Amino acid sequence: MQDYIAMENVKKEYKMGEVVIPASNGVSFSIKKGEFVVIVGASGAGKTTVLNMLGGMDSCDSGKILVDGADISRYNRRQLTEYRRYDIGFIFQFYNLIPNLTAKENVELAAEISKNSMDVEKVLAQVGLEERMQNFPAQLSGGEQQRVSIARALAKNPKLLLCDEPTGALDYNTGKAVLKLLQDTCVLTGMTVVVVTHNQAIVPMANRVIRMRNGRADSITTNEHPLPVSEIEW
């Protein structure tokens, strides 16, 4: 199968006054369509920087970022806006829901800006929230709020689901349930899912594991037989 995503020698520096931080120091890796990918590494290794560049939320200084045949590192602002809007679903550690909109309205907002959106109520049911659609975020548990944010991302029917520490704010069992939902989505819909985490334990659930160290993809391995998250303990 052809590569769906490829980063080729991608560099990105942040300048803080006199200090230069090489957040990406020549990152190269590739991902195939429909893979469940885990990007793992210590704090400061450059995981979020890679995810933000893949999602068109941050630019690189040099190198290529190929997604489905296009080099998004060459995109202008308008092209990047369209790319983020139509092609990317993003899931954050702290959900980033709009507090004065209900669960359903949060998801509708995303569906409205997409060209190819999915039925909002169906997606909310798919994540197990059919009974909670009319609740505001403050009336939902952390795990339920993360489910709303997953529904919001899925409703856009994106090419790529990017998740930055999606279980970082959740307890063990709720975190596992959210990971199961992400893995099931990948397996059942064929969507490419990339999860950034510092949790080494979830590595066996991935098709592909990218280990980041000092701003580089230090090792890239594939799992022939990824485990269901229910079989992983940590």
Ligand SMILES: Nc1ncnc2c1ncn2[C@@H]1O[C@H](COP(=O)(O)OP(=O)(O)OP(=O)(O)O)[C@@H](O)[C@H]1O
């Ligand atoms: N906007 C920014 N301005 C300045 N420095 C930044 C910025 N974003 C990231 N950095 C720096 O770049 C390096 C890589 O950060 P990044 O957030 O990508 O790491 P990470 O592996 O995701 O870490 P964590 O697991 O702690 O989130 C760090 O040294 C960080 O301080």
